[in-house]
Amino acid sequence: VESSIPEHMREAWKKFSPKGFTTKDEFESEAVKHIETTLARSLFNCDELAAYSGTALAFRDRLIIDWNKTQQRQSFADQKRLYYLSLEFLMGRALDNAMLNVGLKNVAKDGLADLGFRIEDIIAQEHDAALGNGGLGRLAACFLDSMATLNYAAWGYGLRYRYGIFKQEIQDGYQVEIPDYWLDFNPWEFPRHDVSVDVQFYGWVNKYTNDEGKQIVSWQDGEIVTATAYDVPVPGYGTPTVNNLRLWSSKASSGEFDFAKFNSGEYESAVADEQRAETISAVLYPNDNLERGKELRLKQQYFWCAASLHDIVRRFKKSKRKWSEFSDQVAIQLNDTHPTLAIVELQRILVDMEGLGWDEAWTIVTSTFGYTNHTVLPEALEKWSVPLIQNLLPRHLQIIYEINLQFLQSVEKRFPKDRDLLGRVSIIEESQPKMVRMAYLAIIGSHKVNGVAELHSDLIKTTIFKDFVKVYGPDKFTNVTNGITPRRWLHQANPRLSELIASKIGSYEFLKDLTLLNKLEPFVDDKEFKKEWAEIKYANKVRLAQHIQTTKGYSVNPKALFDIQVKRIHEYKRQQLNIFGVIHRYMAIKSMSPEERKKLVPRVSVFGGKAAPGYWMAKTIIHLINKVGEVVNKDPDVGDLLKVVFLEDYNVSKAEIIVPASDISEHISTAGTEASGTSNMKFVLNGGMIIGTLDGANIEITREIGEQNIFLFGNLSEDVEDLRHHHFYGDYKVNPELVKVFDCIKKGTFGDEGAFGALISGIVEHGDYYLVSDDFNSYCQTQDLIDEAYKDQDAWVTKSITSVARMGFFTSDRCINEYADTIWNIEPLDVAEEKEVRART
Ligand code: GLG
Structure with missing residues (x-):
């Protein structure tokens, strides 16, 4: 790629590409520049919030330089990547973490003191990024930190909620919930208006044979919502690696809004559509260890899975590799069952859109995914009603039924006398209405299933997933004890x-x-x-x-x-x-x-x-x-x-x-x-x-x-x-x-x-x-x-x-290395050279 760019352009580019500050003076210069120009403030009206903003923007610039290089390095290396799909990322504040990870907190402290601020007060101005409920979301955040620190090529994929977990007040002893609107000023995200995916809902499935005699399945006449990417840099500690967390935001698909309805005089209803589309990524569901089968939640799940999968497939296709190499290049980890539809979506992309045979596609799918279970509590195990899925995602329901049919046939072959077993392991629960058991689908569509502590991993094998141990043998089930950064x-x-x-x-x-x-x-x-x-x-x-x-x-x-x-x-x-x-x-x-x-x-x-x-x-x-x-x-x-x-x-x-x-x-x-x-x-x-x-x-x-x-x-x-x-x-x-x-x-x-x-x-x-x-x-x-x-x-x-x-075992670095070795099969990238270049300049 580089050689196709003329020498003089490369020279000019290199001459002016920013290097990032390292000294106190450089930091101050960057921060003041942002306060005066980006924020249009001055010496006379720079309060602590403005000082925070200037500091954060200076650090963001610094991170993004390394972020760009990391992305280039990872593309050139062309190694297998890990994608961590999680509906929750409980990141907390970013500034303090960024300062420590790039090793410039003392520089910032002295610089801020020069400008008349105490660093603690500045850090405290930041609004928490609270896109999670509790342990599950915080675990995802610790994992991102470890993956970057250990130089793995790994991305997080999530939703860019406009409202994170609610703010709690206590009034007369009672909890009161206040909405957490946190996006007023968020310097840590980069909108990527050029990176978007159109996601479809509703509609119907048309099956026909084309002129060449091929079976075609097409999902038609649905409602389209556009997913736009917002990228959040994730710096590793003491390393040039800055990984990416990509969060999707929903809006009405541009074609629909601007023209059709607007021109036919339905301005208000067009605006209403717009708002309906935006609702998808509006709010984090505030339940921890509890599932309530709300349609909007299912929409969130599919919206995010579809956008992420299409993004991943797009990246893979750039490499011009054969489909059979997909799982040599891509590992996807499902953080709980929330992203289980990603399994179905990948099968749909491969079969309906890319024209692969069912079996060939299914082999790719099952060697790509891993599933982490976080609970045995029955009220937290996700089930979605068949009529709900039928209406929202008609093609996906067909695929789920086909996956189930093939799975049950294979079970029947191996355990011909055990009729009860078939009912017990079926993805479909024969209730009124019928329900899709997401955990079962996740197990069947993954090559590894893990619990998060030894006792828990033993319990899932002996209780809720006992029958699947019988079907697959014990090796599909494993333990990765949690850790913290x-x-x-x-x-x-x-x-x-x-x-x-x-x-x-x-x-x-x-x-x-x-x-x-x-x-x-x-x-x-x-x-x-x-x-x-x-x-x-x-x-x-x-x-x-x-x-x-x-x-x-x-x-x-x-x-x-x-x-x-x-x-x-x-x-x-x-x-x-x-x-x-x-x-x-x-x-x-x-x-x-x-x-x-x-x-x-x-x-x-x-x-x-x-x-x-x-x-x-x-x-x-x-x-x-x-x-x-x-x-x-x-x-x-x-x-x-x-x-x-x-x-x-x-x-x-x-x-x-x-x-x-x-x-x-x-x-x-x-x-x-x-x-x-x-x-x-x-x-x-x-x-x-x-x-x-x-x-x-x-x-x-x-x-x-x-x-x-x-x-x-x-x-x-x-x-x-x-x-x-x-x-x-x-x-x-x-x-x-x-x-x-x-x-x-x-x-x-x-x-x-x-x-x-x-x-x-x-x-x-x-x-x-x-x-x-x-x-x-x-x-x-x-x-x-x-x-x-x-x-x-x-x-x-x-x-x-x-x-x-004696606490060394509980670092999330140990967990990530375990996942990498035993589930993802990925290696860290060598950054020694980059470090050397850095030390010289
Ligand atoms: C779950 C569990 C916790 C666990 C966490 C991370 O309840 O025990 O530590 O995931 O695996 N919903 C949760 O917070």
Whole structure:
């Protein structure tokens, strides 16, 4: 390509192509240029938001230079690429991350100080990119960071929601949802108006034989919506690689809007069409671990899958390779079942549009896709009704039926006597109406299926996907335990701890190879080191206490034990167990003499998290936490001994303040329900202890850091089913200590007792599905052990350091390498040369 461009043009281009700033002066010059020209502000009206914008634009320019080079390098290398399809990318803020990843935070800090700003204030101006609900979306964001850091040629594909996850306010103890319009000023995206895909909905399928005697299938007369690409640069840490996250935005297809209706005088209805089309990418569905079969959601899914697949196929076709080489060039990972239609769409492209035979196409499809399952909760497993798909995507329904038919025929051949098996593994559930089981389709259309922690991966094989293990054998199913990026979750969120670690082990290499943390272990008895370790934790607690002071208006004692549970509010995550435990503690304090109270360890119980707007029980839990806080926090008998804080609007940027400040964090789901959990990893990596059940990744964390460094309690996953059974058929009695807690609530201690009736009756009368009562004793006893352990600060700090030293396994870099080796079959790109060039210039 390059040789076709005349020498003089190349020279001119090279002479003027931007190099990106590296010094303080260059940074200031870039930032001021953007503030004065791009933003039309001046020295006299540059507020913090403008300074943020100028800084962000300067860094964006810098990233995009590397982004361009990365894309060129990846095209030339012509290697296999990975495409990560996720409806959620919970990115949080980009500026701090970009500054750290390109190694210019100190440059920016000094430059901003020159211009009269504190870097912390500037960073805090940024609106979180909150295109996700919880763990699943944040995992996708950590994965992007790791893929770029490890120099994989990998793209993310998602939707550019105009509204991310709602903003949460608490009014009179109740959650209120406020729309999160975040696109007013977003310097981190590049609209690519030249990159678009027309996506079709509705219509009908025309099958006929053409003049040459060939069977033609054509999907006709549908409604067309255009997908436009918005690209978000994803910088790796300490590498020239900047990968791409491509988000699709929907608008009415231009042809339709401008001419047909407009000319025939239907201006208003044309505008209405336009708005209807834009609705597709308007809003993120705010449910975590819950699926509601809404047509608009299915439209989102297909819109995004179709746009992404056509983009991927277009790129592949440029290489002029044979179709049989497709899966040597392309790997696609499905983040949960949300993108399962991509399987059907690729089959449709290959058969209907490219003219391949069914079998040939299907071989390509199944060797391209991998599917990650994130949950065994039945209410979260996606099913779409057949009539809905028939109407919206008539051709896709035919293809699904054909996939199912062929699959069932192959099963029947192998298990001729097992009629029931066919019904159980069929993609179509024979209900009224019939339903398409998306997880089954995802399994059948992929070459690998993985769970996200060992226990979870075992559970899917023995429960929800048991029959598929029988059909395919166990090797199709595998485990990749989740991880987190240490760049954001240690270096960025806890810079002082990161610095202390680097000073002890000689460099920041551990941020790229987290197993190097094990070099800390020899220092567990180093007095000076332990003192600094403890000081940093304390400083982080002071910082959180200040945050509580400014947002809630009251003070908490940073010397108290900080006990934190922040995550989506869900019955299976059992925030109710936590708040009942708090009430139990409150009652104990009330009944003590002043002498006894003196022996207690003061505690601050911090809660945070959003409830899905339609999840009434979760909202009731939030209400109770807030009401308990109102009473406890102003009770003079209690004082500093107990404070209950509900932090509003928990999100990624708040997590960066909260996580480093914990002494104890709670990961207390009913055993067998939390697939992995990832905040458990974040808290331990920041020197906090865990109280947890033997669930999800808690089990592997225990194995790595040692049983003596974690506070485990509760029933085991293998016993849960029997216990539930016993609740319904045995002589089931609620734990007497818990009954006292309920009596306390019923007396109206925390206001209107009726408001919390459902929470209590769920346990007392309706079988206690999540086993709150069964685990209550063990939970409270373990909390007492924690109080005792906390009194010995020296031993506590030893545990803290030892745990951090042993957390190397939980980096998302390790996960990405595992996916690359065992599922995607891709290799990182060599960037040594690029690094050298960079070092020379
Ligand atoms: C899921 C699970 C979590 C898991 C996360 C990432 O509930 O346990 O850690 O995905 O795999 N919906 C989720 O957040």
